[in-house]
Amino acid sequence: MVISPIHYIFVPLVAAFAIPLLSKINKELPRIIPGIVMFYNIIISFVLMQEVNEVGYISEVIAGWEAPWGINLVITPFSGFLVSLISVLGFLIWLYGFRFKKVIDAGELRSYNILQMMMITGAIGIIITGDIFNMFVFLEIVAITAISLTSFYRGRDGAEAGFKYLLIGGFASALILLAILILYTQVGTLNMAEIAERMHTVPQGIKATILLLFIVGFGIEAELFPLNGWAPDAYSQAPGPTSSAFAGIVVKAGVYGLIRIIFTLFDVDGAYDFLITAGLITMIIAEASALRQTNLKRMLAYSSIGQMGLALIAFGIGTKEAVFGAMFLLFNHAVIKSLLFMTGSILIYNSKDKTINSLSGIAKKLPFISILFAIGAFAIVGLPPFSGFWSKLYVLTAAADENMILLIAAILAVSVVEIVYYFRVVGKLYFPDKESNIEVYRPKFNAMIAMGVLGVVILVIGFYPDLITGYLHNAADILLDKASYIRFVLNADLPIQ
Amino acid sequence: MQEQFNEIFTKYHEIITIGVYGTSIALMLIGLYAVLTKKNLVKMVIGLSIVDAGIHLLFVGIGYIQNGTAPIFSPGNENAGDRMVDPVPQALVLTAIIIGFAITAVALSLIIRLYKHHNTAKIDQIKYLKW
């Protein structure tokens, strides 16, 4: 059996269906199996990425029906890059949560591991599928698992955050369904490549309705303002590893869905301006809200929304350089925010009431965690020599090339706000108001490794950004080259050079 | 029989159109109204289900073709391929219904949890987290 994109889907599925049975044999198996699956994902990514580098695209048909008759899975350099990122992050998140403290009971352990694994699989599915309705199905897999994980803890706030997410998520799924329906009546197909090919025959008015429905639907998963009401609650109530997965993986899938819809299906000028405007509003409001937060995880959540706003702005500028910057930003955000949520979860686990103030002076007790949190904080605000600096720089230069002075001013102003609130936390960690003598819970060795790896990645990319920029430039070129995507999917025998 | 049907269909086409599309759009709006105004969590979930029902109805309505039969090649219908209704929306609505059901089930379980903690299902007595 040759490794192909479908392995991303069926291996986790086998594991998920088998875990309830295997947990009868050994209580530890539900904990270990997701790790094996995640590790296998990394292997698949490694093999497929080499193939993509050679041929440009990989398309796999399901059930023997060529596109557009059946569903196909497509790996382009862009989606391959995101999927590899998600695979590696998924493995690290599993490693981090392996001896996760609050999950004790066998039944809870089983549910938690199945849900967490399938959430990551759903996100991968959104990215690799080439069929619009299939994308919807995977989106729902992500939504259901994310809702269940949000209300995983048995406190009252978890259920409330979950319910909020569910109402918004259910509404989003209804809108996407409606959009798919209207789209189907117009083009008579569900394959994204063929839809893109026939899009020019759709009347303007209907096109605008469909686009609006899609943007609202996917905007909820991509945390677009004002559809992101669920995000801060969900992030702060979910278990630590799940918050990292939300920031590093689920949001990426949402943004990818949005970008795919706009770049591949609808190539209308208004959409780009819309992305810039929506991104700008999202970014400004989120960062302003982050400044007011006292709860650490909520602050990180708002910061995450703000970063997604910036990524959407960069995609909205639409030039090759900007798209490249946006991809770099997505990469950095995934790595850095996961690290911040991992370290942040441990920090607030040791605080009395989850607030920033109660973290005062914790750096003395948890030096390793604190230094990693500081690295993450410096990286995300874009200080050199950390990796976040480069992505912000590329986005800014791309905006400068297009003479968008106001945009640059806004991004810089927001960066100052970011610096203020992140430095406030780091300051609290290292310079306490008063000495405190709390007993701390020290993370286990496996969690240390997971966080350490992410910290090292931030530093290495910070010093040698060339390691990935070359690849990302290529990916950006191909994302913007809609025609070759269509040609490739509909005639899979022609290799694209 | 067939001709009579055709005649009626063409004659009252507008009314039938309004009947099918109007019902589904009305269902969506009613559901949305319930989600937005009702204070009881169960009623909100019912509203969400009504929105879903409206969209599912729309799916089936869109797939209909004048004079069409069910897309099944049962005995006696083997050569009716060119006058069958669109099968794709019907296949999609199956998936959509199941997904709607899954969301409703999770919603109800969350309501049970919230009810246990607060002893009420009224949203204005539950809001602890900021929106």
Added chain:
Amino acid sequence: MKKVFIIILLAVIGYSLADTFVDIPFGENRIGEIESGETVAGYYLSNTVEKSKVANVITAIVVNYRGLDTLGEVTVLFLATTGLASILYRRKEEEEDAQRLSLPSSRIMRTGARVLFPTIVLLGIYVFIHGHLTPGGGFQGGTIVATGFLLMLISYKGFNTDHNIMVWIESLAGLSFVGIGIWGLLSGNTFLENSTNVGVLNSLISGGLIPVIYIVVGFKVAVELTGILDILLKIKPKK
């Protein structure tokens, strides 16, 4: 005031939706010539009988052409059950004093339920076995079976589903669905590929693996829906 605002909002949404659908005439033939391959629907209508040997085109679409969707759908249901179990999870000590919600049921109800239950289950099984011949299929049949169990759950206090057997059926059904998919890969084809060289059109044994998959789906749906009902009906008594 808030309501007025909401009604205006709804009016705007309704108007824009109606405006969109005015351009999509009801009952119009959008498939086009079915042999032309212009639309996927036309392709399905003209090729299913020949290539899949299945009379019910919708079944062919759900199970074969869009098989990955169905796998995803089954997964959504599985995850909803898992999520439900985790949201309403009770630790061992709580499990003991958890009781099923018992509604008052009369003798007529109980006797009627006992008579109807086997019939409903039989109908459900019939529907999912004949999914490739008649309207219906795994999801519909599974739902019918689950309604039979719902009837029993609400009319008999002592009626309990065996959790252990349910877990086994659920897992094995899921694994066999994926297993059929992997078998396609192992035999050198694609995931979920159908082998069609069996059977005659419109007989019970036709369509290759399609009925097999639908039967598996039927079992899984039935068990999962029953499981969801079972979890939701179990409440903890107030102390």
